[in-house]
Amino acid sequence: MDTPTRRLRGPWGTPFAAGLLIVVAAIISLAAGVNPFGAGSHHGLGFSPEGPTALIVSDLFMVAGALVAGLPIVRQAVRALAARVIAIDLLVSIAAIGALIIGEYWEAAAVTFLFAIGHALEARTLDRTRSALAELVAVAPDVAVVLRDGQQVEIPAAEVQPGETVLVKNGAKVPVDGIVVGGNGALDEASITGESLPVEKADGDQVFAGTVSGGGFLQVRATGIGADTTLARIIQRVEEAQDAKARTQSFLERFSTGYTPAVLVLALITGLVTGDVVLALTLLVIGCPGALVISIPVSIVAGIGRGAKDGILIKGGEHLETSARITAVALDKTGTLTEGRPHLTDVIVLDPTLGRAEVLGWAARAEASSEHPLARPLIEAAAAEHLPTDGLPESTDPVPGKGIVATLDGRRVAVGNLALLAAESVTDVRGAGAEVDRLAGRGRTPMIVALDGRVIGVVAVADRLRTDAREMIGRLHARGVQKVVMLTGDDRRVAVAVAEEVGVDEVHAELLPEDKLAVVTQLQRDGHTVAMVGDGVNDAPALAAADIGVAMGAAGTGVAIETADIALMKDDLLKLPQAIGLARGTVAVMRQNIAIALITVIALLAGVFAGGVTMAVGMLVHEGSVLLVIVNAMRLLRRRPARGDLRARVPSRARAPQTVGAA
Incomplete structure (x- = not known):
């Protein structure tokens, strides 16, 4: 207290x-x-x-x-x-x-x-x-209730063993990172992700230490304890970030190191020349650059603290300054602009003797034993429409780069592209080629379905766009980002369709990881300060080369929290423009504070030589400037609305994005 x-x-x-x-x-x-x-x-x-x-x-x-x-x-x-x-x-x-x-x-x-x-x-x-750090430390739970030999035992949270079952009751703090293995409930995850609304949890969901149960009862298998929890990593990152110096701060400290002896020499010379000891002493007081020295660290700590409260971890002052200069953002498509999970979009019937259910049913049953990522949306869609998907094909023959051929109830089913039809000697394609081109042009992945050597239809899947992808790009432009670039290994037609829908400025498709790196370095050669947003796996070279690497949805991912320059704890696209806006606001406050400090010192020195500014008056004005700098920096701690604040300024981007092939 x-x-x-x-x-x-x-x-x-x-x-x-x-x-x-x-x-x-x-x-x-x-x-x-x-x-x-x-x-x-x-x-x-x-x-x-x-x-x-x-x-x-x-x-x-x-x-x-x-x-x-x-x-x-x-x-x-x-x-x-x-x-x-x-x-x-x-x-x-x-x-x-x-x-x-x-x-x-x-x-x-x-x-x-x-x-x-x-x-x-x-x-x-x-x-x-530093209140954000204090609040994070305060939410760290002290005790845990675990099941041992069928009994509920209350122990210190640090003594929970990996794999033990922890019980989380209504109103209790989650003491460990873990996976829900029983029960359901709602957790307040604001301390981790900045999300203000409770998140429903059920079997298989991940939970984090320091979150608070708002209802229900959860059984959690412990996977992270003590220093291995996401909360502990966040606390460590915020502490390190607030202590890390920005380039401006380092410069001002070097400036102060030379400036202080200069003031001493000026005061000595003034005293010797004028014989006025009081004047010389007054110069010593007036020349104190106190507001100048405090102007940067207080702004950095406030900005990083505000970000931590909102689920935005910024690695340090230097990265905060760099983020304020971002002029180009490179985005991976899959899992960033899209949800990263394909779903069925179209079932085109080309055989008039069959219906939609038959086309989808044959395709889903043929894919039942396939490990291809596009098999899952077909099977899930068929199950959702109550079509039979039980049982495995009598035989399955994957054809790399083309599709799959399966035998079902003695009938031969082929699902794949036009090259697969040629390999199966199917000559009557019934307009499948035109449908493939049409669907691909709309950003979907089409698959032709053939039964016993004849085409019966086309099914298509697509990765669902995130609902806030377009708004995010509009906000980036409103924040001063000149170019938003999409990087993807997908087919160019799919990439262009997605890009046109979300409003990116430039598309680079059919890229390998090294191609993404080449695009980022080219943007830097063009004079841009580049932020790269990716999943950290195939995007690793580009993330490393970018001026700022951004990890999204980093909660629970220790590697992302440790390595990213900016870690967005929640899987929320709108956190990206919010982070850039916070960085720009913090740097603006730094500049304002530097101006306040310099103007005050110059005006006071002029007042001393002109007469009328005494030692006490000068110190009073000097401390007033320190207070003004502090109050200005503390404005950064105010919470700003995360959504809806820029909608009126988001431009409609009617022009098509510039399309670029493989680098």
């Missing part, structure tokens, strides 16, 4: 104690009729007989306030010097010590107090922006 006492023991303890001492000093001076904020000569508002004594006591409290706030700063400066780093703390330390020596007690107290507040704000903000 975040109580006031606990907060005071944390980063706010030092500024609170220093502030209290400064307030006491001010009250004593005011009670004696003395201006507590005057210069070292202490020109009073008027003197009472108690004035000189009150002034001494007030000065003691003011010095005490400066020491309380300043000693931690001096310690930090000394540690940095020991590591051969000239840090910002050194500027403040020298300025505060110098102010104490020349009797500017109020200035010393004000500078150290304000700097201590700045440190506390930075620490509090980084804690706040």
Whole structure:
């Protein structure tokens, strides 16, 4: 619990104690009729007989306030010097010590107090922006209920053994990764995928540690425990990502390393030339680039934290910056734009003596013993229409690259392409060639069905497009992506039909894995920053070569979480433009913060030389800029609507995609 006492023991303890001492000093001076904020000569508002004594006591409290706030700063400066780093703390330390020596007690107290507040704000903000990681750690379950010797036993979650049956009751957290082996229920998977709606689970479904049962009763066979769970991998990835530095951050740290000595030299020269020690000390304070240094890390941590809450894992600051520059997205077709599972789309009857049921029935029975991926949709469709699919053919003869020939009830059935008909010496194709061309042109895979040497019909299957594929591509364009490219090993006609339906800009079909790599590298040579979305198997070379590799539906896939630059935990296409939008927004905040910091420092330095900006006023404005930078970065933590936010801006893409053959 975040109580006031606990907060005071944390980063706010030092500024609170220093502030209290400064307030006491001010009250004593005011009670004696003395201006507590005057210069070292202490020109009073008027003197009472108690004035000189009150002034001494007030000065003691003011010095005490400066020491309380300043000693931690001096310690930090000394540690940095020991590591051969000239840090910002050194500027403040020298300025505060110098102010104490020349009797500017109020200035010393004000500078150290304000700097201590700045440190506390930075620490509090980084804690706040790391809230995604804290929330993930909080959802990690502590206990599990397992079945041992037929008894329910409650044990620490880390002591569950692989293969044990874990019981998940209504309202309980799932303590392990596993597979449902009994029961059914709904789980809240927001901590893993960012999905706000409960997901129904039944036999064979995968579940993740840290998700919460919203109803029902599940028996889960444990497959991942402790550090091997998806939740543990996400926590580790977010922690590493928030600590990883962006290129801009690394540059600013190098800049600060050279900038700090430059300010020291400028202050020394100014003091020697003008003989004005106060002016030199003021320059040290004003020159502190505190807002500049905090501007990048606070933005990165906030952006990555926001992504983690939404089920978007970004590997680190450098990848966040690169993602903001993406101008081309390469998409694998199967399993990305499509569901990756073919289904029956057409049954064309070419023999007038037969009906649809006979054509589909013969085709499904012939494919019953086939391991070809296109056999399954035929068998499933026949079963759904209550056609007989039981029993295996008397004989089966797969013909590689052509189809399959089977003997059923003493009759010869061939299912395949035109080349298979030629091999079977079927001459009367009954217009099957025209149907094949028509169906292929619509993005479907046709198969001719022949019975006893005569064509009886054509069946066609297709991989079903994802319902949000077109919307995703529209959102990518709305986010500033110039080119969306589809890469596939499929037939060119199928690829073009899919591309026209979803609105991609360019199609590369009939590709081998090395061809996909060639397309990605060509896009990079054309000046694009490329993101590649694929399944990580046959797309591995292209994923490795792309500027950003994206794994979709990475929940439960340890390899994807570890290797992808961006891992989208949920199998949701709209997470891709959301991730790019988050990256662009984060980099925009970085730039705004850098501008705020630089403008503040330049304006204050000009004000010092022009006169009118004192050490305390400069530090107050400086800390104000730090606060402004922090507040600006924390805007990234606000949840933005994941769906529907860009529909009005999604363009209709009427033109046909550019088609390119094998690379």
